[in-house]
Amino acid sequence: MLHSPLSVLPNSWYIFPAMSIRIRPLWVLVVLTLVAFGVRAGSLTAQSLWRDEVDALCYAYEFPHLLLQVLAPQRAGDLTTPCACPPPPVSADWAEGDTRQRAVGLVGAMIRQNGPLYYFLLRGWVALTGYTEYAMRYFSLLFGVLCVPLTAVLGKRVLGRWGPGNIAAGLMALAPYMVWYGQEVKMYTLVPFLVLLGLYGLRRAMDEGGIWWAVQVIATTVLFYTHIWGALLIAVQALWLLLAWPRWRRRWRGALVGMALLTLPYLPLALWQLPAALARRETGFPYHPLGDMAAVLLNGWSTGITGWGWPWSAMAVGGLAALGLTVGLARRSLRSAALSLALWPTVPLLVIWLISLRQPLFTDRYLIWGAPAFYLLAGQGAAEGWKRKGAARYLLLAAGLLILVVFAANLYLQAATPIKSDFRAAAAYVEARYRPGDLIVFQIPHVHYIFDYYFGPTDYRWADGLYTNHRTAEGGYRLSEEMVGRWMAVVVGDRTTVWLVASEVPMWDERNLVQGWLETAFRRDDEAHFARVEVYRYLR
Secondary structure, three states, rough: OOOHHHHHHOOOOOOOOOOEEOOOOOOHHHHHHHHHHHHHHOOOOOOOOOOOHHHHHHHHHHHHHHHHHHHHHHHOOOOOOOOOOOOOOOOOOOOOOHHHHHHHHHHHHHHHHOOOHHEEEEEEHHHHOOHHHHHHHHHHHHHHHHHHHHHHHHHHHHHHHHHHHHHHHHHHHHOOHHHOOOOOOOOOOHHHHHHHHHHHHHHHHHHHHHHHHHHHHHHHHHHHHOOHHHHHHHHHHHHHHHHHHHHHHHHHHHHHHHHHHHHHHHHHHHHHHHHHHOOOOOOOOOOOOHHHHHEEEHHHHEEEEEEEOOOOOHHHHHHHHHHHHHHEEEEEEHHHHHHHHHHHHHHHHHHHHHHHHHOOOHHHHOOOOHHHHHHHHHHHHHHHHOOOOHHHHHHHHHHHHHHHHHHHHHHHHHHHHHOOOOOHHHHHHHHHOOOOOOEEEEEEOOOOHHHHHOOOOOEEEEEEEOOOOOOOOOOEEOOOHHHHHHHHHHOOOOOOEEEEOOOOOOOHHOOOHHHHHHHHEEEEEEEEEEEEEEEEEOOO
């Protein structure tokens, strides 16, 4: 019979290690879960949507439609999206060939977008709730909140007591980094949820076998199709099994079948991905040495997106995690658990670093699923520190207070400071002053899709800004200022009012020639500046 993770909670009273009061584990988890929900829901729409989130909404409509075109083209019809969307990220010839060839070409394109399953799930979600900012982000909020009790029950299962798991759950509930991605329309809370569920199923299967092997296999398989780096969880699970061998030797058949079910279906995909992973190419990501990668993760997991409080919070949380690892390695009964938790974030970090030596692919959010292990080690360190008397407890209390202050400050900054490109405010500003017949030029063109999500008028004149960064083999620019001017004259025509909505301009027009032409040919009549978005109005 399949039991809920919460069903393992004992009925006996539990002594919370940082307090001298008796508390039931279920009550602790309920309180922490409610806190996690409140912290995320209260500022869910504080930030404007940014381009990755609008892309996710577009893919949620485009991917199911493309799949329907492959499987039942007579039923596909025309695609309708809630806002202007970029062309789907498929090759120009994907629709050629028979059904199998088209399906393979489409799935390959979807996988390159970090796994297609999230977009299909998001499509079902917006069909039920709508595609407002709050509705779409609520989907991520739910999985982010569920990660909190899952962290606690996994900590109890791995470390053998509730204290470290509950402390880690508290860190998961309040960590600004986890809150930030719990408020974004992407898969970065679904991924750690599936990792936690897969590892919990594995650990419980070692003790009980049966259907828990299925929980491990299903959660991990779903993870494969949610994010491309989810395949690295197979290596983590294999190492967990290796470290805990005596524990599951009577259930070796279940373990063997489970790992075979995970590994064998993935081999064709791995063989397809391996040449691409080993190739040397530019990716758009900067190269980071291994030490810098680890520092970026430590900064994010201990402070948040804004980084306020670095390095003090990193020293506090990282110090507790180091203490938890050290004590675990020194104690025979905890050695396997400590090594398992340490390998959980380390293995994927090392693999991505090795691949990045030939093609940089590191970005911290791809490894968000290692954060629970970091917090569990910190919880273990805090629980061990509390056992000491005298100065050790005061030092632990000071570290805890520092962590809470840094977390609170970063949560406030993330909620009160525009960090993402503020197209919500920019679109509202233009909408209040827009007149039919005005031309809106977007530089870079991709911002058109975010702007369109917020902009009220549905039928307006617009144009993409010109890409002017093309270089010759000798290093000079292919487009001169005069050539850009002729192109702009054709685009603008006889318009008397032109708006320029600009964001991330250097990646498209590092000489700023498009705006330069407008400054010369027109008179700047109005301007407004928002977080990472500039708005200008020009009159002829």
